[in-house]
Amino acid sequence: MASTKNLSRFWEWGKKIICVGRNYAEHAKELKNTVPTEPVLFLKSPTAYVKEGAPAVIPFYSNNLHHEVELGVVIGKGGKDIPQALAMDHVGGYALCLDMTARDVQDKCKEKGLPWTLAKAFDTSCPVSDFIPKDKIQDPHNVKIWLKVNDSLRQEGSTSSMIFSIPFLISYISKIISLEEGDLILTGTPKGVASVQENDEMVAGIDDIISMTFKVEKHL
Numbered sequence: 001m002a003s004t005k006n007l008s009r010f011w012e013w014g015k016k017i018i019c020v021g022r023n024y025a026e027h028a029k030e031l032k033n034t035v036p037t038e039p040v041l042f043l044k045s046p047t048a049y050v051k052e053g054a055p056a057v058i059p060f061y062s063n064n065l066h067h068e069v070e071l072g073v074v075i076g077k078g079g080k081d082i083p084q085a086l087a088m089d090h091v092g093g094y095a096l097c098l099d100m101t102a103r104d105v106q107d108k109c110k111e112k113g114l115p116w117t118l119a120k121a122f123d124t125s126c127p128v129s130d131f132i133p134k135d136k137i138q139d140p141h142n143v144k145i146w147l148k149v150n151d152s153l154r155q156e157g158s159t160s161s162m163i164f165s166i167p168f169l170i171s172y173i174s175k176i177i178s179l180e181e182g183d184l185i186l187t188g189t190p191k192g193v194a195s196v197q198e199n200d201e202m203v204a205g206i207d208d209i210i211s212m213t214f215k216v217e218k219h220l
């Protein structure tokens with residue numbers, strides 16, 4: 001049984017943020033990427049976390065910051081080599097997350113075969129909602145995640161379109177990186193990613209379960 005003790009402020013724990021890329025075929029296609037046959041993984045720094053009330057900041061070296069709305073899975077019980085059949089026991093809850101991406105920098109990293117750290121892991125690149133207790137989302141593979149910028153709908157997708165399910169991802173990741181209580185897994189974004197500008201307001205939600213608002217600011 002997963003514990004939910006103290007997980008309500010998981011973002012303060014300094015644990016890992018493990019991100020899955022290209023987990024929705026329509027998003028992989030919109031960026032002209034191939035649809036993966038194995039999960040694409042990358043990490044964010046714990047200093048990427050930002051909570052409502054503080055801004056998502058455009059890094060000084062980027063002119064094209066993109067939003068990516070994603071369902072986050074908060075690990076409630078750590079483990080290594082977790083079998084798929086037991087994986088959901090390791091879920092403590094969920095969070096709505098934005099995988100803010102410096103797309104121009106990522107494109108250059110891809111061209112040069114370099115890692116995506118500058119594009120994905122900078123401070124404030126992971127705005128997160130309040131913790132969502134596990135029982136508030138009955139079926140995490142059947143919720144709608146959405147994002148508006150200045151009241152205009154940009155992204156809307158069902159988690160039923162994920163290529164790799166949450167149990168598969170937990171099992172796959174835990175064979176490579178041991179999972180710990182308080183880790184967060186970002187499960188990938190549906191299509192509709194696009195740029196944000198200074199002073200834009202991003203509002204995102206999961207069905208009518210939770211919503212959150214973040215302002216965009218420029219690095220000074």
Ligand SMILES: CC(=O)CC(=O)C(=O)O
Pocket residue numbers: 019020021022023024027031068099101187188189
């Ligand atoms: C191409 C990407 O940036 C992959 C990613 O983060 C995703 O959610 O998909």
Ligand SMILES: [Mg+2]
Pocket residue numbers: 019020021068070099186188189
């Ligand atoms: Mg992403």
